[in-house]
Amino acid sequence: MKKNIRALQNTMLLGGVLLALALVYRQIIRADALLSRGDNPRLVIAEQRVKRGKIVTAQGVPLAETLTTPDGLTRRHYPYPNLATVTGYYSLRYGTGGLEAAFDPILRGENRQTWLDDVMHRPPVGQTITVTIHLGAQIAADTALARAKATGAVVVLDAVSGEVLVLAGRPTFDPNHLEAEWDILANSPQSPLLNRATQGLFPLGDMVRLVGLIGLSEAGTTIPLNPLEAPLSAMLAPLSGQGLAATARQLRLAQELPFVLPVSAGYLPDDLPAKAPEIAITPLHLAVVMAAVAQDGLAPAPTLAYTRPPTASTRLRLFSPATARRMSNTVSEYSALVPPEITGSAPLSWYWGIVRQPRPLVVVAVATMPGATSDTARAMALAALNALTD
Amino acid sequence: MLLPFFFIVTGFTHLTLLNGFRWEYGAAVAVWSAVFWGIAVLLRRRLPAVDPFLLPLTALLAGLGLLMVARLAPNFLVRQLVWLVVSGCALLAVTLIPRSLAWLRQYKYTWLLAGLALLAATLILGVNPSGYGARLWLGFGGMYFQPSEPLKILLVVFLAVYLSDRRRQMIDVEARVGRLALPHPAYFGPMLLMWGFSVLLLFWQRDLGAALLFFCTFLAMLYVAVGQKRYLLIGGGLLLTAVIIGYRMFDYVALRVESWWNPWLDPAGRSFQVVQSLLAFAAGGWFGQGLGQGLPTAIPVVHTDFVFAAIAEEYGLLGALAVSALFGLIIQRAFFIALRSRTHFQQLLATGLGFMIGLQVFVIAGGALKLIPLTGVTLPLVSYGGSSLLTSFVMIGLLLFLSTRTTPLSRPVGLVDPEPESK
Numbered sequence: 001m002k003k004n005i006r007a008l009q010n011t012m013l014l015g016g017v018l019l020a021l022a023l024v025y026r027q028i029i030r031a032d033a034l035l036s037r038g039d040n041p042r043l044v045i046a047e048q049r050v051k052r053g054k055i056v057t058a059q060g061v062p063l064a065e066t067l068t069t070p071d072g073l074t075r076r077h078y079p080y081p082n083l084a085t086v087t088g089y090y091s092l093r094y095g096t097g098g099l100e101a102a103f104d105p106i107l108r109g110e111n112r113q114t115w116l117d118d119v120m121h122r123p124p125v126g127q128t129i130t131v132t133i134h135l136g137a138q139i140a141a142d143t144a145l146a147r148a149k150a151t152g153a154v155v156v157l158d159a160v161s162g163e164v165l166v167l168a169g170r171p172t173f174d175p176n177h178l179e180a181e182w183d184i185l186a187n188s189p190q191s192p193l194l195n196r197a198t199q200g201l202f203p204l205g206d207m208v209r210l211v212g213l214i215g216l217s218e219a220g221t222t223i224p225l226n227p228l229e230a231p232l233s234a235m236l237a238p239l240s241g242q243g244l245a246a247t248a249r250q251l252r253l254a255q256e257l258p259f260v261l262p263v264s265a266g267y268l269p270d271d272l273p274a275k276a277p278e279i280a281i282t283p284l285h286l287a288v289v290m291a292a293v294a295q296d297g298l299a300p301a302p303t304l305a306y307t308r309p310p311t312a313s314t315r316l317r318l319f320s321p322a323t324a325r326r327m328s329n330t331v332s333e334y335s336a337l338v339p340p341e342i343t344g345s346a347p348l349s350w351y352w353g354i355v356r357q358p359r360p361l362v363v364v365a366v367a368t369m370p371g372a373t374s375d376t377a378r379a380m381a382l383a384a385l386n387a388l389t390d
Numbered sequence: 391m392l393l394p395f396f397f398i399v400t401g402f403t404h405l406t407l408l409n410g411f412r413w414e415y416g417a418a419v420a421v422w423s424a425v426f427w428g429i430a431v432l433l434r435r436r437l438p439a440v441d442p443f444l445l446p447l448t449a450l451l452a453g454l455g456l457l458m459v460a461r462l463a464p465n466f467l468v469r470q471l472v473w474l475v476v477s478g479c480a481l482l483a484v485t486l487i488p489r490s491l492a493w494l495r496q497y498k499y500t501w502l503l504a505g506l507a508l509l510a511a512t513l514i515l516g517v518n519p520s521g522y523g524a525r526l527w528l529g530f531g532g533m534y535f536q537p538s539e540p541l542k543i544l545l546v547v548f549l550a551v552y553l554s555d556r557r558r559q560m561i562d563v564e565a566r567v568g569r570l571a572l573p574h575p576a577y578f579g580p581m582l583l584m585w586g587f588s589v590l591l592l593f594w595q596r597d598l599g600a601a602l603l604f605f606c607t608f609l610a611m612l613y614v615a616v617g618q619k620r621y622l623l624i625g626g627g628l629l630l631t632a633v634i635i636g637y638r639m640f641d642y643v644a645l646r647v648e649s650w651w652n653p654w655l656d657p658a659g660r661s662f663q664v665v666q667s668l669l670a671f672a673a674g675g676w677f678g679q680g681l682g683q684g685l686p687t688a689i690p691v692v693h694t695d696f697v698f699a700a701i702a703e704e705y706g707l708l709g710a711l712a713v714s715a716l717f718g719l720i721i722q723r724a725f726f727i728a729l730r731s732r733t734h735f736q737q738l739l740a741t742g743l744g745f746m747i748g749l750q751v752f753v754i755a756g757g758a759l760k761l762i763p764l765t766g767v768t769l770p771l772v773s774y775g776g777s778s779l780l781t782s783f784v785m786i787g788l789l790l791f792l793s794t795r796t797t798p799l800s801r802p803v804g805l806v807d808p809e810p811e812s813k
Contacts, residue, residue: 002729004614005741009725012745015752016718020711022759026671027707034672039657039665041688042673121683 047092048073053107053126055087055099057135058306063087064100064175072123081174082142085153085195086133086167086304088261089175094182098195099304102260103129130306132163140387141168144380145367151190152349152367152377153197153283154384159291159360162300162315166363166384167284169196199264201280202366205338207350208276210290212236213330215247217323227330232277241272248272251289251318253281260304277342287364289318290352293328294360296321328354337374346370351377355385391430394450398422401457401681408682414467418456421471422449425478433790436486441727441793447720448771448786452779454701454713455772461682462700463693466774473776477783484787491791495735498548505544508537512595526597527777538600539777543784545604546611546742553615554734560616596642599767603749605629610745611738650763663689667696667758670703671710678706693774695766699758713772714755721748724789730796740792743785 026034035042049072055064064087066074076090088098096104105111109126117124134156141154145168156166171192173185185192194200204211209228212235216223221238224230236244245268248254253266266281281289284302292299297319333353340347348368355361365381402415426449433440452474459470484490494501508528516525519534527534553560589601609625636643645660653661653668666689673684686692686700693700702710724744731737747770754773757764768778770785 001614001617001734001737004617005725005728005737008610008614008741008745009722012721012725012748012752013718015748016714018761019714019752019755019759022756022761023671023702023707023710023714026668026759027674027702027710028676031672031675034669037657037669040669040673041666042669042685045685119680121680 044092045073049123050074050108051123051125052076052090053109054128055103055107056128056130057133058130059135061135063131063133063135064090066126076175078175080135080139081176082146082172083133083138084172084175085169085197086131086138087175089173089178091178091182093179097193098261099129099131103305131304132158132165132306133167133304134165134388136390137166137384137388138168141166141365141380141384142170142172144383145170148367148369148376148380150367150369150372150376150380151196151200152202152365152369152380153200154363154365154380155197155283155287156361156363156381156384156388157284157287157291157300157302159294159300159354159362162288162291162302164284164302164304165361165388167197167304168384169198169200171196195261196283196366198259198261198282198284200282200366201264201267202283202348202350202368203278203280203338203342204286204336205277205342205348205350206232206336207286207334207338207352208232208279209235209336210327210331210334210352211247211251211253211279212239212244212273212276213327214251214319214323215239215243217326218247218250218319219243223326223330228334233273236273236276239273241274244272244276248279252316253279253285253289257282257285257288257302259284259302277338283364283366286352287362290354290364291360291362292318293324294354294356294362295324297324333378335374335378337372338368343368347372349374349376349378351381353378353381361385361388391426391446391449394426394446394453395423397450398453398457401453402460404681405457405460412464414464414471415460418460418467418471421474422453422456425474426452429478429482432482433485437790437794439794440485440790441723443719444723444786444790444793447716447723448783451713451716451720451771452783455697455774455779457681458697458700458772459693459774461704462687462697463774466693469776470774470779473779476776477780480780481783481787481790484784485790488791491739491788494544494547495551498551501544502541502548505537505541509541509595512537516595526595534776536775536777538595538597539781540784542600542603542607542746542781543743543788546607546746547739549608549611550735550738550742553611554738557615557734561618597766598636598643598646599753599765602753602765603746603767605632606749607742607746610749611742614741615734615738646763646765650757650760653760663691663696664758664760664764666690667699668760670696670699671759674703674706674710676707678702678704678709680704694768694778695754695764695773696758697769697773698755701772714751717748717751717770720744720786723793727789727793727796731792732795732797736792736795740789743789747782747785 051074052066054062056062063080063083064076064078067077068074078087086099088096088100090096090100107126107129109124113124137156145152145154150170153169154166157164171190173192209232213227216238224235227235248268254268256265257263264282266285269275269278288299288302297317298315299318300315336350338348346368349372351365353363363381363385365377367377367380398419402419406415430445456470460467512526512528515528517527517529518525519527526538527536589604609622612621637647649661649664653664657665670686670689673679681704684703686703689696689699701713721744724740728737728740731740750767750770753765754767754769756762768775770782
């Protein structure tokens with residue numbers, strides 16, 4: 001019988017070896033493939049424990065912050081929910097958007113964890129991002145857009161440094177309630193998730209006159225006596241279709257701006273100059289191009305945060321200093337109303353202006369809504385500028 | 391005994407640092423220390439020849455069990471402490487009362503029938519403390535008891551008595567069915583009847599884990615007693631047939647087999663438990679997440695059936711291997727005792743107990759690792775559950791008792807100082 005007992009003992013030893021091999025297989029060999037599965041609750045919990053960095057204004061006012069619950073989990077909070085065009089959103093379920101996406105690795109504190117942090121299970125602590133936004137002006141611009149129930153945007157840009165002081169856009173969303181409202185937001189015909197300031201393409205209408213002026217000046221053609229009052233077609237006449245298209249290319253209207261947030265490239269219709277009013281660009285794009293007027297033809301690289309973005313960019317020469325001088329002598333602000341025939345819906349009001357004191361600023365406003373006039377956008381731009389100087 | 395003590399104290403200190411002090415933690419260390427120091431002192435005085443390894447191994451694993459209950463299901467810690475005291479007393483009773491084994495042996499049919507009666511009672515009065523799942527428990531006054539647990543011991547004792555009494559007759563071939571040679575049915579019958587009744591009852595109850603344990607233990611003990619491989623072949627064939635029939639006829643068997651064969655088909659539904667268990671193993675890595683730092687609580691009923699996965703996540707591969715090795719040592723001691731036992735009954739009993747513990751570890755750890763289909767059994771000494779703890783302790787108690795009835799090995803090669811024999 002002892003022989004049988006020993007045989008059984010050996011069988012059990014074999015079972016033990018089998019168990020050990022299975023442990024090695026599951027815990028070491030297959031571990032990484034298993035852990036990366038989307039249904040691993042550890043990923044969500046780890047994400048919830050990350051103490052994400054704040055997004056603050058230069059004055060230290062938080063625009064996005066992470067609140068910690070007593071059980072160590074975290075929740076993203078946006079004290080100014082109307083600033084979604086600046087902050088973007090952070091959601092466990094839907095990921096990140098806007099600045100939250102652009103600076104995600106810095107906000108998450110990636111690559112700052114030491115081995116000791118890992119061993120001690122200390123949650124990663126992210127770094128703070130400071131934005132260039134002027135809170136008062138931003139709120140004033142957003143309020144003006146909201147009151148008018150307009151679809152549009154207001155952008156204020158420092159013409160020298162490229163710092164974006166206002167980046168307002170409507171319709172927008174409340175990032176605090178993103179998860180609850182995601183389906184509505186994603187399917188809404190008004191596309192509130194689209195950032196109108198950086199991604200909204202608005203037809204220039206009569207605003208294309210500014211592009212034409214730059215083109216005429218760059219071509220050395222005589223500029224009409226009253227370039228702002230002459231009929232658009234007459235003013236653009238000296239420029240051929242090719243000439244206007246070349247100017248548009250020179251101003252990089254059909255290219256994406258280098259910017260920290262996602263941007264849209266402009267739209268150039270084929271039939272130029274007949275369809276010149278249908279050239280469509282984003283408000284930020286117009287602001288950057290027209291900032292070159294105040295800077296000897298050099299366009300600044302627009303920045304939204306003092307933290308250096310992953311791709312640094314430099315100032316860009318768009319036209320000659322002579323053209324810049326000629327332009328600034330001719331025009332310092334311009335309003336235009338794009339009729340429904342071009343927009344396809346409600347009329348659209350444009351405004352562009354340059355402020356030289358106390359520092360060179362360029363402001364662009366655009367608003368489309370029933371009953372919009374050529375002054376609608378100007379009023380919004382002035383609301384932002386007034387808040388800036390208060 | 392110092393090593394287990396330091397392990398437990400360190401563990402609860404760690405939990406205190408993590409969760410803040412709770413009086414239950416202090417109580418756990420105090421009760422654990424009192425129970426095991428008490429047993430150790432009493433055994434040393436009354437039975438100096440007792441196996442010196444079994445008690446520290448038991449203490450370490452039971453301590454780990456308390457830590458895991460405190461970490462996974464802290465509300466159950468006090469209840470588990472009460473069971474630890476009860477189990478400790480039962481272990482002492484079995485070890486120190488020399489008549490206890492004779493009693494079990496003398497009234498083997500009565501004991502087994504009583505056990506089966508309790509088991510049958512769960513068919514009518516059975517409850518499940520968690521409110522759902524197989525109703526395998528009998529409840530009274532807020533405490534729950536699972537009759538299939540003590541039935542394990544009763545069955546091993548019964549088989550040990552029966553096989554040692556009839557061993558000679560069972561080796562003699564007295565009947566032939568075709569080419570198959572079998573002992574006389576009169577010798578075979580009662581045992582098969584008793585065993586078949588137990589397995590059927592468990593199958594009826596949907597307690598597949600216990601049914602598997604009983605079946606395999608029966609086969610193993612039969613093999614040890616008779617030493618004929620044909621029984622193993624027949625048994626293996628029967629097991630396979632049972633699985634196939636169960637798979638075809640019963641949904642709950644089919645579900646277990648399917649979620650084992652391919653859990654990735656329905657990871658959020660039917661295979662949720664297995665998938666979460668595999669994730670816990672993977673999260674453990676080499677060194678584990680640290681006690682209280684992982685997420686084993688994502689596995690449903692982790693504190694009973696999946697405590698091994700929780701250990702693997704928080705103590706890592708090294709911890710899981712260490713726990714497996716501790717069980718390996720217990721089983722090795724059981725076989726060591728069996729090999730040195732004086733009578734066939736004692737040999738069979740020690741072997742049966744060792745095999746039962748080892749198989750149970752293999753079945754639950756293998757199930758959690760997707761090595762074999764998952765069947766709900768507990769990890770002996772470690773899992774939460776009073777009946778399981780009590781049964782494990784009585785088994786250890788029986789092994790301790792048997793260790794005092796052994797002789798030195800006939801040829802103690804390499805054994806410098808064999809343990810003194812107790813009279």
